[in-house]
Each structure stands twice: as C-alpha cells, then as structure tokens.
Amino acid sequence: MANLLAGFGLLTHLAPSVGAAARSLSLYGTAAGGWSFTAGTETNPGPTITANVGDNLTVHMISEDGADHGVFIDLNDDGHIEPASDVSSPTGTDVTFSFIVPASPGSHYYYCSIHSPSAQGHYAPGAPMYGVFRVNANPSAAFVAPVLTTSWTGGTAHNVTFTLSDEDPPTSLTVWLNYSYAAGTQRGTIAGPIAGTANPNTVPWTPPSFSATDVRIAVTARDTQGGEGTTLSDAFEVDSTPPLIQGRLPAPNAVNVPRNARVQVTWSEGMAESASGAANTFALQRVSDGAWTAGTVTWSADATQMTFAAGVLLDPTTAYRVLVNATARDGSDPGNPFATTDSWQFTTGSIADTTPPTIQTVAASPTTQVAGADVSIRADVTDDIGVASVSARVVGPSFDANLTMVSDGGVAWYANRSYATPGSYSVVVWAIDGTGNAASRSAAFSISPPPIPAPTGVVVHVLGDGTIHVIWSPVAGGTIAGYNVYRGLSENGPFTKLTATPVSSSGPLFYVDREAQPGVTYYYVVTAVDVGGNESPQSAAASARLPGGAPSQPVDYTLPILAAAGLGVAAVAVAAVVWRRKKKSA
Incomplete structure (x- = not known):
C-alpha cells in the first residue's frame, strides 16, 4: 500500500482500484413516442436511467x-436548464456526450430540450419525451x-475517528x-481495506515524523452496490519539530x-x-545567592x-540568571519537547525605566x-532600552482584530493580511x-469592492416553439x-x-428570446450587475439560429400577454406570441 522510502522520502499511495465507473448507454427518441434503450420501443415516460455519483456516463442519443x-x-429540479447545475447535451439527430454524474442523489427527470418544454419554457413531468434519472x-x-x-x-499514536453514512449500514x-x-x-496509507464498524469508527494512526500544516486524511468507503465516496478531513497539522528560542529580552549579558x-x-x-510557563520550566534567579524571583507569566x-x-x-x-528547562514543549498533542535547557544572565542598573517607545511612523500600504x-x-x-512587541489593532466593517507585527530588521515592523469587506478601516499601532x-499611533486605509467577473457558461438552445433560450x-x-x-x-x-x-x-438564470427571426x-x-448597479464585462458570445429562411421585409414583433383569471404575469409567463409582418414604408 504505502512505502516509506529513505526516511522522509517519497510516499507512494495505492487507492482503491474500483468505484466510480465509466458507463455508456444508447437513448432512442421520437417526439411522438418518447425514449427507449432499444430502437423502436419508445415510451413516455422513458426508461429510468440509474447511475452512481462520480460515474463517467456517456450517452448516445439517436433520433428515430x-x-x-x-x-x-x-439535476436541481427547477424545470429550467442551468449549466451550473444541470446536464444539457448538444442538439441533433445523432449526438454523443459524456459527463461526470454530480453529487445530486435522488430521483430527477430527463427531457428532450427541444420538445419537452411548455410554451413558457418550463420542463415538468408529464411532458413529451421525459423520464426518471436516478442518482445513487x-x-x-x-x-x-x-x-x-x-x-x-x-x-x-492518535485515533482517527469518523462516522459513516450510506443507504447500506456502516x-x-x-x-x-x-x-x-x-x-x-x-x-501514504493509514489502513485498508478494512470493514466498517458501527459508528463511530476509530482507526489508530501514528503519523511519521514529518512537519506540515496541510495534512489531510481521506476516508474512502465502498458500498455493496459499487457506490464509492471519498471524504477529506479539514487540513490539520502534524508537528515533529522541537521548539527553539528565537528571542531573549533582556539580551544575554545586557x-x-x-x-x-x-x-x-x-x-x-x-x-x-x-507546561512551558510553569515554575519548574521557567525561572528567574539572583546569581549571588541563588534566590528565586516570584512573578507572573503571560502569553501572546x-x-x-x-x-x-x-x-x-x-x-x-545585581546579576540575574534566566533558566528555561527541557520540560517546555510546543502546542502540538502531546507536544515536542524543548531540545535542551537554556540560560543567560543580565545585570540591572540603578533605576526603573518609565520612558515609553517612540513610534516614528505608521502607514498602511496601499491606502486603498x-x-x-x-x-x-x-x-x-525605537526605545531607549528595547522594543519588546508591536501590534496593530485593526477595526473595520465586520472586523476587529489585534495583529502581531513582525520585526523587519532595525526599527521596522510590519503585519500583512487581506480584508474581505469593502469600507473604511482604522489602525492603532501599539x-x-x-x-x-x-x-500608540494611528493610521487608516480603505477596501474597495473587487471587480465583477463576467458570467461564464453561456449556452443557447433553439426550441421547437420558435424561441431561443439563453442560460448561464x-x-x-x-x-x-x-x-x-x-x-x-x-460575435464581436x-x-x-x-x-x-x-x-x-x-431566480432561474435564463432568458427567453421570443423576437428572433428565422x-x-x-x-x-x-x-x-451588483447591488450598486455596477456592471461586469460581457461574457463570451454564444450563437443560435432559428430554422428557416431570412425574412425579405422588416418584421414588427408584438408580444401580447393574455392574462386570464388566476394566470399570474411573470417574466416567463407568456400566454401567446403573435408574429406580425409590416410592409415597408413607401
């Protein structure tokens, strides 16, 4: 399964060999009869198509x-073609298309994109050429x-613990x-193949001695029907690196x-x-007589x-000694110990320091x-003795946080991060x-909205009622x-x-063009368009052409909407479309 090569070498991984499958089927269709898997046997509704999530399904559609x-x-059961969530093939008399069955378990419906919609462009069970599409x-x-x-x-050693869900028992x-x-x-491999247990499942694992903050565990489960799913854990940390002391204040021999x-x-x-701030781990000692100094410990x-x-x-x-013992350990579970003991000395002067640091400049870059x-x-x-820490409190729309600033060498300190919400932000550096x-000293900056991206996935469909549906x-x-x-x-x-x-x-993302000329x-x-009225760049163009010859004279398109009692007027509720030709003016 997994081989650990030369300590920290490359880990090879063998996943389960089966699961999501490549499947194919033929679908024969007629507007009058419906659909079938074999020629000449069309029914309405057509046969139920069953697939597992993740299957690579190829459909060969033949018009009879x-x-x-x-x-x-x-697949989203709203009666409209939406490319972001649905599957819609090209149109023709002999069409082959493939798609990966998405994670939309349950029973849905399939239709003929040309002959199934109502006059209002809606697809519903009972229409011509429909059937059930079942996703396991x-x-x-x-x-x-x-x-x-x-x-x-x-x-x-640690325990990986999880619960399993499926139509079959775990x-x-x-x-x-x-x-x-x-x-x-x-x-690398932790375990498998193993049998699932009653929930929760617990699998022991001793992570190898590597260090990473983007570790993920994948649980792959296969049921008796061949359905297979893989779930990834959140990214977490495995830490095998002992902690080090990077800074000491007062400085050694100060x-x-x-x-x-x-x-x-x-x-x-x-x-x-x-553990790391306990009296048996950290202490301050007077060198002359070994007396310990009482005090309090705080952490960032x-x-x-x-x-x-x-x-x-x-x-x-007076000379003092700082001692840090090997019982200090990092914050991982159970923790990497400090590699060794450490100590250093400093000598006090005769007075206490009451002079605060001087913050010479504060700036946000860029300001917008x-x-x-x-x-x-x-x-x-700067400071007459030494700067211990610098932080920045940033307050803005739905944001209030203290950021730890990092020394950039010399007198310079910085903190970098991004902000998601547009608006004005105030900064107080301490x-x-x-x-x-x-x-402390203040500054400010502002965040502007990101540019609106152009829509993608624009597709047009020519329907049998002489309309063109635009979806995106x-x-x-x-x-x-x-x-x-x-x-x-x-196109341009x-x-x-x-x-x-x-x-x-x-609402449904589609538009019906009822004024297209054959x-x-x-x-x-x-x-x-965003809530402020700002408009994105245009999407890539998609083209369509209604069958028939081009008209020889201008066309006046009139769109009367006949509303009867109980018939609501909506964006797509068109009861009748009247095409009326008008002669050229003399």
Whole structure:
C-alpha cells in the first residue's frame, strides 16, 4: 500500500482500484413516442436511467423520427436548464456526450430540450419525451478527529475517528484511509481495506515524523452496490519539530537593565502554555545567592511569546540568571519537547525605566486596496532600552482584530493580511518596551469592492416553439443582484440589451428570446450587475439560429400577454406570441 522510502522520502499511495465507473448507454427518441434503450420501443415516460455519483456516463442519443433532439437532465429540479447545475447535451439527430454524474442523489427527470418544454419554457413531468434519472448516493464520512484546529505530534499514536453514512449500514461498507501533505505531493496509507464498524469508527494512526500544516486524511468507503465516496478531513497539522528560542529580552549579558524590566522569551512556534510557563520550566534567579524571583507569566495570543513580570522591582546593580528547562514543549498533542535547557544572565542598573517607545511612523500600504488583496501595515519604532512587541489593532466593517507585527530588521515592523469587506478601516499601532511602557499611533486605509467577473457558461438552445433560450452560470459572490442579456448579429457586437430589468440572481438564470427571426444567426452575451448597479464585462458570445429562411421585409414583433383569471404575469409567463409582418414604408 504505502512505502516509506529513505526516511522522509517519497510516499507512494495505492487507492482503491474500483468505484466510480465509466458507463455508456444508447437513448432512442421520437417526439411522438418518447425514449427507449432499444430502437423502436419508445415510451413516455422513458426508461429510468440509474447511475452512481462520480460515474463517467456517456450517452448516445439517436433520433428515430428525423427531428433534432437534445437530452436535458434537470439535476436541481427547477424545470429550467442551468449549466451550473444541470446536464444539457448538444442538439441533433445523432449526438454523443459524456459527463461526470454530480453529487445530486435522488430521483430527477430527463427531457428532450427541444420538445419537452411548455410554451413558457418550463420542463415538468408529464411532458413529451421525459423520464426518471436516478442518482445513487455514494457513501460519505464525517470526521470527529482530526479537525481544523488539530495539531498532532509526529511519531506519537492518535485515533482517527469518523462516522459513516450510506443507504447500506456502516458495517457493510469497505473502508480505506490515506493521508497527504505538502499540497498533496506526499502521500501514504493509514489502513485498508478494512470493514466498517458501527459508528463511530476509530482507526489508530501514528503519523511519521514529518512537519506540515496541510495534512489531510481521506476516508474512502465502498458500498455493496459499487457506490464509492471519498471524504477529506479539514487540513490539520502534524508537528515533529522541537521548539527553539528565537528571542531573549533582556539580551544575554545586557547591563544597566531597568529594575522594572520584564523577561521575555520568543519561541519559534506556539507553545503549551501551562507546561512551558510553569515554575519548574521557567525561572528567574539572583546569581549571588541563588534566590528565586516570584512573578507572573503571560502569553501572546499565538502562544509564541512568554513574558515574566517580577512581583517587585529587581535589586539594583545585581546579576540575574534566566533558566528555561527541557520540560517546555510546543502546542502540538502531546507536544515536542524543548531540545535542551537554556540560560543567560543580565545585570540591572540603578533605576526603573518609565520612558515609553517612540513610534516614528505608521502607514498602511496601499491606502486603498481591493477586497481580498493584502494590506501591509508598517511602523518604525525605537526605545531607549528595547522594543519588546508591536501590534496593530485593526477595526473595520465586520472586523476587529489585534495583529502581531513582525520585526523587519532595525526599527521596522510590519503585519500583512487581506480584508474581505469593502469600507473604511482604522489602525492603532501599539508598541511595548521591555519594562511594559506602551505607546500608540494611528493610521487608516480603505477596501474597495473587487471587480465583477463576467458570467461564464453561456449556452443557447433553439426550441421547437420558435424561441431561443439563453442560460448561464451564476457569478459567485453575495453582491450580485442580477444579469443583463444582450443580442447582436456578430460575435464581436455591437450588442443591444434585451432585458428591460436585470434577470434576478435569486431566480432561474435564463432568458427567453421570443423576437428572433428565422434564418438569422444571433450572438448573445450576458453581464452581471451588483447591488450598486455596477456592471461586469460581457461574457463570451454564444450563437443560435432559428430554422428557416431570412425574412425579405422588416418584421414588427408584438408580444401580447393574455392574462386570464388566476394566470399570474411573470417574466416567463407568456400566454401567446403573435408574429406580425409590416410592409415597408413607401
């Protein structure tokens, strides 16, 4: 299954050999008879098509009445063709198309995209040329451990715990567990094939001695019907690296240290606070007589910086020793121990320090940034004794956080991060010196909305009632209000807007062009409109042509809507379309 080559070498991974299958079927159709798997036996409804999630399904559609047909599978059950969630084939008399069966378990319907819709463009059971498309749900897993916040120490035993879900009982499933890290380039096997158990399932695993923050465990389960599903855990950490001390304050052998100085230890990673700050792990000792100094320990939010404040002023002109023992350990479970003991000395001066740091400059770069891109908060800080830490409190729309700033060498400090919500943000930079004196200085920046992307997946369908349906995929983002549809006679335009008001983003994403002329090739593009009225670039153009010859004289298109009692008037509720020709003016 998995071979560990030369310690940290490449991990080879063997996944289950079967599961999602490549399947094919023939589908014969006539407008009058319906669909069938064999020639000459069409019925309406047609035969039920059954597939597993993930199958690569190839359909060969053959027209037996000489008319063009297309296969539309309504996987979101809304009665409209939507390329983002449905399957819709090209149209013709002999069409082959393939698709991966999506995770839409349950019973859906398939139709002829040309002959099944109503006059209003709606697809529903009972229409000509429809049938049932059944998607079998694949097994799935839900992780109890590990989770997003998990940090496991490499080389120590842990339990992978999960529950299994399927139409079959979990005890009938066959299960494999594998892991990956380093963006999936390193892989290995945990267990499998093994039999599922009553929930929860627990599988022991001792991670090898590697370090990564993007570790994922994959649980693959196969049921008795051949349905197979793989569930990935959240990315979590495996840590096999012992912590190191990266910073010491007061510095080793420092002299004239203020009597109110705090001792600060900066670690290479987050630490187990209770163990690493305990009296048997960290201590401050007077060198002359070995007396221990009482005080309190505090930690930074990320547990990388420990600060010890003595309960009283340190003695003047006195040598002190700082001791850190090997019982300190990092924040993984159960924790990598500090590799060795460490100690250093400093000597106090005669006075306490009451002078706060000086924050010379604070700036946000850039001062205006697009949502999702980084803003760099930078500050230049000096102090007469030494700067212990610098942080920035950033407050803005739905955001309030303290950011730890990192030394950039010399007096420079910085903190980089992105912000998702447009608006104005305030910044207060706080600098603290080695004795706890603090200073602050303010700045500001703003975040602007990201550009609206153009819609994708634009597809047009010519229907048997002489209309052209334009459909497209939704643009991601909660600020999209709707979509405009444009039409032209060339792929490069110019285009004329067809939508008097944008098609709502909360409804079916399609537009019915009832004014297309037979024999003319039209090109359609779609734009997205956000809640502020800003419009995206145009999508790629999609073309369609109604059968028939081009008209020899201009056409006046009149669209009366006949509303009877109980017939609601909606964007697609057209009761009748009257085509009326008008002679040229003399």
